[in-house]
Amino acid sequence: MNLLKHLAADGFRQVQAVGLLQGGRLAARVLNERYPATGDLLPWQIRTLESLQTVICATEDDELPSPEECGALEATLSFLRGMPRPTVDRMSALLALFEAAPLALGPVRVRLSALDTAQRNSFLETWPDSRLAQQRAAFHAIKTMCMMGYWTRPSTWGPIGYDIKSNPGVPDRLKEPA
Amino acid sequence: MSTEPMVAVQPTQRMSLGADVVIIGLGAGGGMVFHDLVGAGFDVIGLELGRHFTTQDMTAQEDVMMPQLFSEGGGRATDDFGISVLQGKGVGGSTLHNTNLCKRLPEELLDDWVVRFGLTDLAGKGLQDDFEAVEKLLNVHPVPDEQLNRNNVLVAQGIKALGYQGGRLSHNRGHLCRQSGFCELGCPNDGKENAERTLIRPAIAKSGRVYSEARVEKILMHRGEAVGVSGVCVDPRTGATIGEFKVQAKHVVLAGSATGSAALVKKSDVPDPYRLAGTNLHLHPGAIVAGVFAEPVEAWLGIPQAIECTQFLEFGPTAKNRAWIVSGFAHPGAAAGFMPGFGAEHAKLMREYRNTAVLITMLHDHTSGVVSPGEREQIHISYRLDKSDYDQLALGMRESARILLAAGAQRVFVPTRPARWVTRAADLDAITGSVLGPLNPSLTAVHPMSTLWMGDNRRKSVVNPEGMHHHVKNLWVADGSLFPTSIGGPPQIPIYTFARRVARAIAAAQ
Numbered sequence: 001m002n003l004l005k006h007l008a009a010d011g012f013r014q015v016q017a018v019g020l021l022q023g024g025r026l027a028a029r030v031l032n033e034r035y036p037a038t039g040d041l042l043p044w045q046i047r048t049l050e051s052l053q054t055v056i057c058a059t060e061d062d063e064l065p066s067p068e069e070c071g072a073l074e075a076t077l078s079f080l081r082g083m084p085r086p087t088v089d090r091m092s093a094l095l096a097l098f099e100a101a102p103l104a105l106g107p108v109r110v111r112l113s114a115l116d117t118a119q120r121n122s123f124l125e126t127w128p129d130s131r132l133a134q135q136r137a138a139f140h141a142i143k144t145m146c147m148m149g150y151w152t153r154p155s156t157w158g159p160i161g162y163d164i165k166s167n168p169g170v171p172d173r174l175k176e177p178a
Numbered sequence: 179m180s181t182e183p184m185v186a187v188q189p190t191q192r193m194s195l196g197a198d199v200v201i202i203g204l205g206a207g208g209g210m211v212f213h214d215l216v217g218a219g220f221d222v223i224g225l226e227l228g229r230h231f232t233t234q235d236m237t238a239q240e241d242v243m244m245p246q247l248f249s250e251g252g253g254r255a256t257d258d259f260g261i262s263v264l265q266g267k268g269v270g271g272s273t274l275h276n277t278n279l280c281k282r283l284p285e286e287l288l289d290d291w292v293v294r295f296g297l298t299d300l301a302g303k304g305l306q307d308d309f310e311a312v313e314k315l316l317n318v319h320p321v322p323d324e325q326l327n328r329n330n331v332l333v334a335q336g337i338k339a340l341g342y343q344g345g346r347l348s349h350n351r352g353h354l355c356r357q358s359g360f361c362e363l364g365c366p367n368d369g370k371e372n373a374e375r376t377l378i379r380p381a382i383a384k385s386g387r388v389y390s391e392a393r394v395e396k397i398l399m400h401r402g403e404a405v406g407v408s409g410v411c412v413d414p415r416t417g418a419t420i421g422e423f424k425v426q427a428k429h430v431v432l433a434g435s436a437t438g439s440a441a442l443v444k445k446s447d448v449p450d451p452y453r454l455a456g457t458n459l460h461l462h463p464g465a466i467v468a469g470v471f472a473e474p475v476e477a478w479l480g481i482p483q484a485i486e487c488t489q490f491l492e493f494g495p496t497a498k499n500r501a502w503i504v505s506g507f508a509h510p511g512a513a514a515g516f517m518p519g520f521g522a523e524h525a526k527l528m529r530e531y532r533n534t535a536v537l538i539t540m541l542h543d544h545t546s547g548v549v550s551p552g553e554r555e556q557i558h559i560s561y562r563l564d565k566s567d568y569d570q571l572a573l574g575m576r577e578s579a580r581i582l583l584a585a586g587a588q589r590v591f592v593p594t595r596p597a598r599w600v601t602r603a604a605d606l607d608a609i610t611g612s613v614l615g616p617l618n619p620s621l622t623a624v625h626p627m628s629t630l631w632m633g634d635n636r637r638k639s640v641v642n643p644e645g646m647h648h649h650v651k652n653l654w655v656a657d658g659s660l661f662p663t664s665i666g667g668p669p670q671i672p673i674y675t676f677a678r679r680v681a682r683a684i685a686a687a688q
Contacts, residue, residue, distance in 0.1 A: 039418075059525035079241040083251030084417035086556040090253065121521060128519060129596045133616040136595070137259035140515075140620055147514035151528070152241040161532030162510050164238065167479060169358030171366050174238045 024093025027100035031111055036092055039085035041077075044113075045095040049076065049146075051113040052098060055120045056143055057150040063159040067150055076149025091145065094138055193411075193423040197223040197387070199684065200407055200427040202394045202442065205271020206670045207657035208433030209373030210312075210677035211684070216386040218685050223387045223425055224378070225409070227434070227555060228267030230390040231274065231374075236364035240511040243363040247275045249438075249555060256547070256559045261463050261621040263559060265435055269390055270374030272435075272624070272670075277361045277483040278349035278370055279504075279668035280318045282309045282675075286493035287665060294495070295662045296634030297643050305675070312674045316350040317371045325357060327480030329535045332471065333505040334485045336585030342577075344487035347504070350376075350670075357480045363509070373674075392423060393555060397430055397446040397653065404430035404653035417554045429652045429684050432630070433677065436659040437559065440629035441551035443640075449649040454640050458631055459547040460664035461561055461623035464540035465571060466506060466516050467578035469587030475535045477507035490577055491542060491666060500542035500567075501574030502666055503581065507536050516620075518597035527591075535582060539574025540625075542666030543567050549629050559626075562616060569611030575619075576606045593619035625669050630659035645680035652687070656680040 028035040036042045041049075050073050057067045067073065080088055099112045101123075108119055115123060127139035150156060157163060165175045199215055201208045204226040212224045229235075229246065237243060245251035249265040256263065266272030288305070291297045299305070312318075326334070337344040355369030368375060382388055394409040407430060411421035432439035440456040448455065487503035508516065510531065517527045547561025563571065579590040580603050592598040592609060595618035600606060633639025636648040645660060647653040656677040658669050665672060 056520040057525075058521040060522040061525055061529070064525055075241055079245060082242070082245030083253060084555060086417070086553050087251045087253035124520065133258060133260065133618075136617045140617065141259060143520055144515040148241055148244075148511040151510040151514040152239065157510065160510065160528050161474065161476070162478065167358060169356035169367070169480075170238055170360070171356075171358075174366055 020090055020093045024096040027093075027096040030100050030103065031096070033096075035096070039088050041080070041088070041092055041095070044099070045092060046073075046077065047113045048095045048099040049073065051115070051120060052124075052142055053146040053149065055117060055124055056146040058117075058121070061159065065153070065155045070150065070153035070155045072146070072150040072153060075152060076145055079148055080145070091141070094141055097138065098142065191421060193421065195223060195423065195425045197221045197425060197427045198688070199223070199429045199431060200225065200425045201431040201433055201656075202407060203227070203271065203432070203434030203438060203657065204269045204373065204378060204388065205266060205433065205435065205657065206273050206373050206673040207677035208431065209270065209273070209377040210674045211431050211433060211656045211681045212386055212388075213377035213381045214678055214681035215684060216381040216384050220685070220688070221385070222381075223389065223427070225392045225394055225407070225425070226269045226271075226388065226390045227393050227412070228269065228390065230269040230388065231364060233366065233368040236360070236366040238358070238360045238363055238366050240363060240509050247364055249557075254557065254559075256561045258562065258616055260616045261461060261561065261623050263437070263461065263623045263626060265437065265624070265626065269378055269388060270372050273370070273372035274364050274374065275362050276372075276624075276668075276670060278351055278372075279483055280313065280316070280348045280350055280671045281667045283665055283672050284493050287663070290494045291662055295632060295639060297632060297662070299643055308675045308678055309671065312671060312678060316376055316674065317352055318348050318350045318671070320346045320348045321481055321484040325481050326484055327359075327477065327482070328475045329477035329482070329507055330484040330505050332475065332535045332585040333487075333537060333581060336581035336583075337485070337487050339584040340581060342487050342489035342581070344485065344489060344503075347484050347486050349481070349484070351481075355481075359478045359480055359482060359507070361482060389423070393417075394434075394442060395445070397442060397448060398424075398426070399446075399448070399650060399653075402649070403651040404647075406430065428688070429654060431654045431656050431680070431684070432659070433655075433657045435657050436626040436629045437549050437557045439655060439657055439659045440549045441557050443630060444549075445551040448647065448653065450640075451649065452637050454638075456549040456629050457546065458628045458662075459549050459559065459561060459626060460543050460545070460628045460661075461547065462540050462543060462625035462627065462664055462666070463563070463621040463623040464538045465575055465593055465619045465621055466536055466538050467575055467582065467593070468516075468534050468536045468591045469579075469582030469585065470530045470589050470591070471533045471535060471587055474532050476532055477535055478509055482507045487577070487581060490573055493542070493666060497542070499573060500544070500570045500666065501577065502540045502542060503574060503578050504538055504540065505536065506538035516593070518591065518593065535585070535587065537578040537582060539571065539578045541567055541571050541574065543664045546628070565611060568614045572609050572611045572614055576609050579606055579609075595619070625658065627658035627661045627665065627669060628663060630655045631662040632660050633662060644683035645676070646683065646687075654680055654684060
């Protein structure tokens, strides 16, 4: 492990030691960004979420819509808005940490939303199976959120064979999702 | 009678109420105490953090229902984020979103509790009679053959092919069940005989008072006795405080789950000379294993979780095998979170969603953790599996995969790090406890328990065998916190049953 990676690994441990919320604030300071009030996300964090979701929910399948086409970001934000403030605050901190993470981890040392799609994909590749449990946990949390926004869009259901309309147990009033 | 949520109270107004009994949390345990004591003529107030949903509120949409039906919007987790802890919120608690699994406590477990925790009353016929009465009240019956969906049929075939023990589970479904498969998001047909429908609604119709969107902040005590509670009215969506309340009562019943009740006890500085409250947490954590078949499975259709495998589930302190395996499923939003990877490769896997059958292996855990209060409804949960539990988890994952292969799965996903795709039973031996660790795999827990447990020894348990706190008179516990150990199975029938016994003890003490 090179020194930078060691420092990054140490950074994750530090984040756990000082707490996720403080870690998020620290990341915002490094990025020279304002940190949101409790229960809120700021536009720069929403851009981070979008940057992550376009990679995490990317598809090369012509039948599946892109996250942008199906409104996955709006759905994710709506899902988040339905959550209690402390839960939103944890997600807010995670987004700040993700936005700042390339500055520490590289290989291109710019903020996450400044990376192009291929660079973001490459950056995220190591997270799901990282040696560091904290890094895996952070990715899992973000992935869960992004997937919830994407795969709950009805336009993604046809290609995977999921169907509510033909389910005889679902009341008619629910067969045309709002 | 009032079923209005506390948000109806003006934020500046301080509501002050009085009753014989106040119950904190209206899930299985609180619902049963509410039902039985109202039925016995007591003046009872039930307080619930979440909303009082109607059937019309259940929209069968994951992204809409999850934040409303689950504590912390579904974001509750252990402190290291290694285990997602999904607990219900709303009048009816976790029975709003559970899949209706009904099992009694096994005799070996009860024998252990009698010996180790002095719960001698559990050895007699009385408890079995209580189980029977609860099952009758909740319309518990085995899922019939014609209602087994393809996921369950395949799992049953795999279990049979291997000669393993297992079989049909019993559920508490009513005549309105239309087998929609949306149990986990709140039944859109009012088809569950859950706590809200079966216990709370009839009790409200008599004289019971329910206040939803009410977060209890403190247990009020005076000279060693519980005398009421105080708290705040909240916006159910954001948790923002919009009013205050106080309820004075002769008896205070904690029924806000093994996490919520223990956190409240700690936050209220309830006397705890041996520092037991909130410790001994068991989570009954589970991991999913998924098999891809040549033909469509459509696991989301019909009744979920109707088949179990008990071949590797033993009870008591010397149990060698402690893995309970049960069929499972998830709608696409949640299912996508479980499948490995991301991007185009992940999307390819989701293409096989229709042909995927799922098993969940849940651990009858010996590991214990600690609960402590956080901000608002947030709970801190410190819990990490020990080595023997990782061994048991690996056993459960191996055997889940073996069942799916025996049922004809072309390949099976085992959620280790990195993810494994197994096509031959011979490859399963490599999955051992030593290859697992924190977040490897990601786990989900839906059955926290044991944080305010029963026992006859004041130094080694939190409440007495009847459910009353050892050090605070008239403070009772009536939820999964009561169980001295993990119970290794679905807790709703045991919680309903023990809550009924607590209600009986309160009535006798009055």
